[in-house]
Amino acid sequence: MLKQRVITAIVLLAVLLGTLLAPGPWPLVALFTLAAACALWEWLRLTWPRPGGAFPAVLAIVAAAGLLALARQWLAPEPGAWALDLRSLLNRWLMPAVALAWVAGATAMVVRGQAARKAHGAWLSAFGVLAVVAVWAALVQLFLMHGAWFLVSLLALIWFADIAAYFTGKALGRHKLAPRVSPGKTWEGAFGGLLAAAAWVMATAWWPGSFGAVLSGRWPWWGVLAVAIFLAALSIVGDLFESLLKRRAGVKDSSQLLPGHGGVYDRIDALLPVAPIALLLSGVPL
Template sequence: MLKQRVITAVALLAILLGTLLAPSLWPLVVLLTVTAGCALWEWLRLTWPEPDTRWPACLAIASAVLLFCIAYFWLEAEPAGWAFALQAGINRWLLPAVVGIWVFGVTALVMQGQSSKRSGGLALSLFAFAAMIAVWAALVQIFIARGAWYLVSLMALIWFADIAAYFTGKAFGRHKLAPRVSPGKTWEGAAGGVVAATLWIWISSFWAGSFGAELYQKWPWWGVVLVSVFLAALSIVGDLFESLLKRRAGVKDSSQLLPGHGGAYDRIDALLPVAPLAMLMTGI
């Protein structure tokens, strides 16, 4: 299992770096769109009110095609007026609304926990569409506006927080964070993840063009610390929320698309709430 996980992780990293370093924007846009479509399919399989139906797959494919079309018009040399209006609407209304749901609604849901019954499936499924569109739009616009290194440095915040939370929790974990949702996660592990994210933002700020560098340009040091803590905490909420959905559905992984890693949603669960908020905080 470990060997399989390592092989898959190396392959995914190679694909990501290849698309980030490509001379065209399209390889990364294609990767983000396919990933969003797969993750949406997996999310809907967990929450759709009627289990064992083809609707999640059909809706995910249709959504991915729609995102491809939006990206095509966004990346034109002279985008149409409606494309600008759509982009402005997403940035002004959808992103803040989705972030608000993550911060207040999802956090409360995760901390409360929920039974294994598939209640509230329609609302959770509707939120899936909004959350996937928001993270896709945020990542595409961040890459267009700031470039590859900026996007990697933002993603690395989540990676370091996740790794540190895991090992800190294994070594020092005593107090359960959300026992009804994910019994293995602890407050000590969460604290380790927050510290790692804060350190990464500070270290990466010494490299021009990074997410951390822009934060330190726009915020005082104590503000950057607060932002780092908040983003790391929100990444944990994203992780716990997927655990809640899987517990409701009675499954271990969202799918088996990625050998040793589960599904696409398992890989981007922490990124879903963080990317839209990061974009709003930096004013891209």
């Protein structure tokens, strides 16, 4: 299992690196779209009130086609008016609404930890559609505005938070963070993750083109620190929220698309709440 997990991780990193270094934006946009479609399919399989049907797959395919059509316009030399209007609508309304849902709604569900409840499946499915569209739109726009290094430095915030939380929790963990949702996570691990993410963002604030540098151009140093801690905390919420959905559905992984890693949603659960808010905080075209 470990060998399979390592091989899959290497392949995923190679694919991501290849698309980031490609001469044009389409390879990365296509990767984002494929990941969004897979994650949406997996999310709906966990929440859709009537499990086992074809609706999650059909909706994921339709969503992917729509996102590709929108990306074609955004990447065109002269985008259509409807595409620009839709971008404005997404940035003015969808991003703040999804951000609020993550900060207030998802966090409240994780804190309550009602893993045995299976109510509100339709609402959670609707939220899944909006959350996946928002993360796709945020990632595409962040890449087009700031480039590959910005995107990597933002992803590294999540990676540092996750890795540091794991090792700090293993070494020092005593107090359970959300025992009814994810018994392995501890408060000590979470604090370790927050510190590591904050250190990464502050250290890269002097590196031109990074997420930290863009933030430092808009916020004082203490604001950059607060944003880093806030986003790292939200990455933990995203992880715990998916754990809650899986416990409600009675499954270990969102799917088996990625050998040794589960599903695509399992790999990007922490990114879903972070990317839209990172777009809002780093400057968003309206």
